[in-house]
Every structure is written in structure tokens, then in C-alpha cells.
Amino acid sequence: MIQVIERNNKQTQRLMERAKERIEDFKRLQTAGLICKSGDFFPSVHYPPITMYAPTTEEELFRTYTSPSDGLFDVYVHIPFCRRHCTFCHYPVMLGEQTAEKDHYLQALEKEMDIYMKRLGGDKIRARSILIGGGTPTYLSLAQMRRFLDFFVERVDLSTCKQFNYDVDPVTLIGSEGIERLKMMRSYGVDRVTIGIQSFNESVLKKMGRHHGAKEAIESIRNCQDLGFQVNIEFIFGYWGQTLENWIEVIEEAVSLDTEEIQLYRLKVEAYGDYQGAIKKVREIRPQEIPTVEETLMMKQVAIDILNEHGYYENLRRVFSKKPEHYSHYADNQCCGLLDQIGLGLTAFSSLRDRFVLNTQNMDEYYALIESGKLPLNRGIVRSSEEQMRWAVVLPLKNRRVWKSYFKQITGADLNEVFGEKIKQLKTFGLLFENEEKIELTKLGAFFADEVAQQFHHPDYVPFPQDAYFQGALYPYRSCV
The missing domain is CATH 1.10.10.920 (Arc Repressor Mutant, subunit A)
Incomplete structure (x- = not known):
């Protein structure tokens, strides 16, 4: 407890x-x-904003591109599968077990890596940091996960990698299979996890469409801590069913868990990705149950004050830690260092030092482009x-x-x-x-x-x-x- x-x-x-x-x-x-x-509000994640890129081609985006002088990249991989679509999510995912589809996707992802390496030149991608996200990137069978990690590390040079991150779902990290999954991740060099907890309030979790409760969330955190991961836990505020009182309880529970990092997200109703989340319809039907802007901002401030009281201070925007060395190298390199980062998978982006490349959001187009030997991008800009x-x-x-x-x-x-x-x-x-x-x-x-x-x-x-x-x-x- x-x-x-x-x-x-x-x-x-x-x-x-x-x-x-x-x-x-x-x-x-x-x-x-x-x-x-x-x-x-509109999250300021990229410039220009991620929803405002015009259609383009691989040839246009890479015609004048040269790799960075040190040859290093931050690497992102997107795995778009989930048990269910959370009400707040603004990204396309495929739902349910989808075993055959996952196998097909992994096969395409492996080919995409080969196409990207050919585009960049060299027999391996030299990684500065790595983030595996989704979707739920741990929502693969153990055999599928090992298959992914095997072909990934064959193509990525980990000797230069300072941090290997996974964005994870609590349910995939509990029980004997969850512990086995975590041990596998550690054996391949994963050292930091971000767990999408979102809330400890059971009623709010149900409204979010989450398939876990507070008990499972805490078990996943403890399992990660026991295996030596640097742990970042995420929470959404301003959500349907939240009040200042039950939000305070959630943050006070969060600080008692002694994780290295705690991350806060304000609910975004309008889409800022490639999919309109169901939360927009909820607001249209039950506007009185969504916290007001004023209540939402108060939630943010009380969370900051509680975090500060317990030694957590904002280290990288929205992320609070007790020690300055605890932060996402991937996020810092891309958003503060403005270093070259490549993205692989459906809807993934590559943020390069003078251009931005965005992969398709359509699975059929993703497969077709890769089968034709092309990168699966369709939007972007050379600034x-x-x-x-x-x-x-x-x-x-x-x-x-x-x-x-x-x-x-x-x-x-x-x-x-x-x-x-x-x-x-x-x-x-x-x-x-x-x-x-x-x-x-x-x-x-x-x-x-x-x-x-x-x-x-x-x-x-x-x-x-x-x-x-x-x-x-x-x-x-x-x-x-």
C-alpha cells in the first residue's frame, strides 16, 4: 500500500x-x-507545429541533407499497438492482440531501418540516445519483443548510447511475464522507463479508458525499481472527473513512491497528432464534467508546490526530479541541444538540424512505401x-x-x-x-x-x-x- x-x-x-x-x-x-x-492551449513541441507540415517526398527532404559531423543520432522507434484506445489519446493505434499484424509490422520496421541506413550511409546507426515508444511498445509477446530487440541492436551501435529509454504501460510490467519482459529489456541495455500511470484515482482511470487500476500501476513501478531502472511516471491533469481534491491525493501518492522523475501533462482536447481523441466528444456531451481552465491551472500549480515540497523540481519542462542528472537525454538532445534525431515507424518523425521529416499515419501506405524501397514519409519541411x-x-x-x-x-x-x-x-x-x-x-x-x-x-x-x-x-x- x-x-x-x-x-x-x-x-x-x-x-x-x-x-x-x-x-x-x-x-x-x-x-x-x-x-x-x-x-x-497548444503544446509547443516542434517548430513549425507538427500538424502544419505540407506533403513532400523523400527526394525533396534528403536531397541536400548530410549526416552530422560526429555521426551520432538520437533514435526513436514507434510501435503502434495497444489493448484499447485511451480517451485522451490523439494518435492512431491498432487494438487488441493482433499477433499476425504485429509480426507484419516488425518485418516492415526492420526493412525501414535498412532503408534509413542506406540513406544515411554506413552499416549501423550510431546512437546518442534511444527512445522506444507507441502505442504500447511493450505490448508485444516476449518472443516478438526479443525479435524486435535483436534486429534493432544489430543495426544500432549502442557503444555510443548514453541512455536507452522505453515508454511503457503498467499492465505489461506486472506478474511473472512482466518481470521477464523487464529483465529482457535490461539485458539489451534499457536503463530508463517512462510509465504512463495518468492517475491513481480509480474513477478517473475508468473515464480515461485505462485497463489498469492503482494497484497494477504501483506494482509496475516497484518492479522497475527492483530491477534498477531510472523511473519516470506520467500524470494527466484537467481531465474529465478530476477535482482539485482528488488530484492533490494523486500527486501526494506519486511523491511517496520515490521515483526519480514525475511528469505532468495538461489534457489536450483538440488533436495535436494524427488522430482526434474521443475526449473531444466527451467534452461536447458532458462539458460540465470537464474541469474549467481555471481549475486546470490550479491543478498544475498545486502539483508543482507539492512536488517542490518533497524535493522534486522542474528539470526539463513538465518533468520534475530530485537530482539534475535524472532526465530524458533523448528529449534534451532533441529539444535543447537541437541535435539530429531519426524516427522509425508509423507517425514517427525525424527532427534534423535544418529540416523535419514526418512518417505517414496510414498503415497501408506505411507498408506500401517500405515494400517499394522508400522511407515511409509523406510530410515535412526544409527550413x-x-x-x-x-x-x-x-x-x-x-x-x-x-x-x-x-x-x-x-x-x-x-x-x-x-x-x-x-x-x-x-x-x-x-x-x-x-x-x-x-x-x-x-x-x-x-x-x-x-x-x-x-x-x-x-x-x-x-x-x-x-x-x-x-x-x-x-x-x-x-x-x-
Whole structure:
């Protein structure tokens, strides 16, 4: 059993007062135009945003591409199978056992790796870090999982790999088979897992469409800890059926488990991937059961305060850890270091230093392209010099900080000469800190990190329409660049 932390009325009152202060910040910044009128948000994950890429071809995207000078890549593999489709999920997956389909997919994935290696040159991909995600990448039989890991490590040089991550589902890590699966992962070098817990509240878990309860979630965490994994656990806030009270209970349970990392996600109703999650229909039918924007922001602030009380501090955006060395190298390399990363599998992306490549979201097209000897991509961009400068601010600023010397190194431009007015404006609102070496978000700026990062978007890539914002000093369509 996990220990629920007792909190007296005075402590709870202080939490609520602090959370209400964030609502005042929200209203002020919304009036200034930073946040859209509805209070909705759009996750700032890539620039341009991942839903805004035009159709393109492999030839167009790779004609002028050269591998990085050190020959290293961060590697992502997508395995799109799940027991069921969670209500909040915005990505296409195949449901149920699907044994034959999984075998077919693994066969195609192996061929895709060979095509990519031919495109890059060389007999192996030299990995800086690895992330295996989905879907549920552990929702394979033990034999299928071993088959995947065998052909993967044959094609990937692990000698240069600093971290090998898996995004996992709790149910696949429990019982004797779950322990065997974890031992197999360890034997192939996997050292960090992110477990999609999402909640410990049984009622909320059912509304999410999860196929586990709190008991199974805790068992999966303990199994990973016993086998020496670095453990990151994820939670969604602002969800259907959540209240401030039951959310506080969830976070207090989370900190009692002593995992290395705890990650928070705000519920996104509108799709930001290749599939519209069922949560949109839920909001249309039961709008009164979805927490308001104000309640959602209060949930975020009380979670931050509880995490801080127990020694967890934001290390990489949305991820809280007790030690600075505990974070996702894959995410840091891609979003802060802006290093070359390749993606394999359905809907996977490759984020390269001056371009972005997105694989098809259609399984039939995925198979057909691979069978014809082509990479299964269908969207992407080779960034212009202006798009490159914006990209070199948006990702590192949102996630950690922008080093001025590094910005100049990868863009050839001076950060303050290009974005000086915008930086000054954001500092005026208390959202940005600057010194001679860097710019980074203040605590207030970090709370609204997605929206602050979007201040550096070109008007063509602002996530909401012009009339969705108040035309204040931070109106995103009034570019200072």
C-alpha cells in the first residue's frame, strides 16, 4: 500500500491561495494576448507545429541533407499497438492482440531501418540516445519483443548510447511475464522507463479508458525499481472527473513512491497528432464534467508546490526530479541541444538540424512505401533561414534555455539583433530572464511555457486564429521580428 500524506487545513489553504494567484496571472496575460480567449492551449513541441507540415517526398527532404559531423543520432522507434484506445489519446493505434499484424509490422520496421541506413550511409546507426515508444511498445509477446530487440541492436551501435529509454504501460510490467519482459529489456541495455500511470484515482482511470487500476500501476513501478531502472511516471491533469481534491491525493501518492522523475501533462482536447481523441466528444456531451481552465491551472500549480515540497523540481519542462542528472537525454538532445534525431515507424518523425521529416499515419501506405524501397514519409519541411532562427529559440526556450553563443553557432545570427524587441517585451511582463550568456523562462514564464515559446512563431504558424486572442501587447500576430 502507498502512504497518503496527511495535510492539515492550513497547508491546504496555502496551496489553494498560491494556485489562485496563478489564475490572476492567467487573466492578466490573457488580456495581453499571450493566451487565447478560450484559455485552451497548444503544446509547443516542434517548430513549425507538427500538424502544419505540407506533403513532400523523400527526394525533396534528403536531397541536400548530410549526416552530422560526429555521426551520432538520437533514435526513436514507434510501435503502434495497444489493448484499447485511451480517451485522451490523439494518435492512431491498432487494438487488441493482433499477433499476425504485429509480426507484419516488425518485418516492415526492420526493412525501414535498412532503408534509413542506406540513406544515411554506413552499416549501423550510431546512437546518442534511444527512445522506444507507441502505442504500447511493450505490448508485444516476449518472443516478438526479443525479435524486435535483436534486429534493432544489430543495426544500432549502442557503444555510443548514453541512455536507452522505453515508454511503457503498467499492465505489461506486472506478474511473472512482466518481470521477464523487464529483465529482457535490461539485458539489451534499457536503463530508463517512462510509465504512463495518468492517475491513481480509480474513477478517473475508468473515464480515461485505462485497463489498469492503482494497484497494477504501483506494482509496475516497484518492479522497475527492483530491477534498477531510472523511473519516470506520467500524470494527466484537467481531465474529465478530476477535482482539485482528488488530484492533490494523486500527486501526494506519486511523491511517496520515490521515483526519480514525475511528469505532468495538461489534457489536450483538440488533436495535436494524427488522430482526434474521443475526449473531444466527451467534452461536447458532458462539458460540465470537464474541469474549467481555471481549475486546470490550479491543478498544475498545486502539483508543482507539492512536488517542490518533497524535493522534486522542474528539470526539463513538465518533468520534475530530485537530482539534475535524472532526465530524458533523448528529449534534451532533441529539444535543447537541437541535435539530429531519426524516427522509425508509423507517425514517427525525424527532427534534423535544418529540416523535419514526418512518417505517414496510414498503415497501408506505411507498408506500401517500405515494400517499394522508400522511407515511409509523406510530410515535412526544409527550413528557411528565418524558420531556422525561430526553431532555434522555440524548442530550447520552452524546455530549458537559449544559449546566445550556441544560437549564433547554428544560425549565424545574433539572438538580440533578431529577437531583441520580443525579448524586451517578454521581460517587461516578467516571463523571461536574460543575461549576457542566455535567455530563459522565469517561474511565471515556465508556468505558461507553451504560450511564451509561441511568441517567437511566425504569424503563419500561430496555433489559434487571429480573433482567438485579445490584441494586447503580446498579441502573437503583431510580430516584433
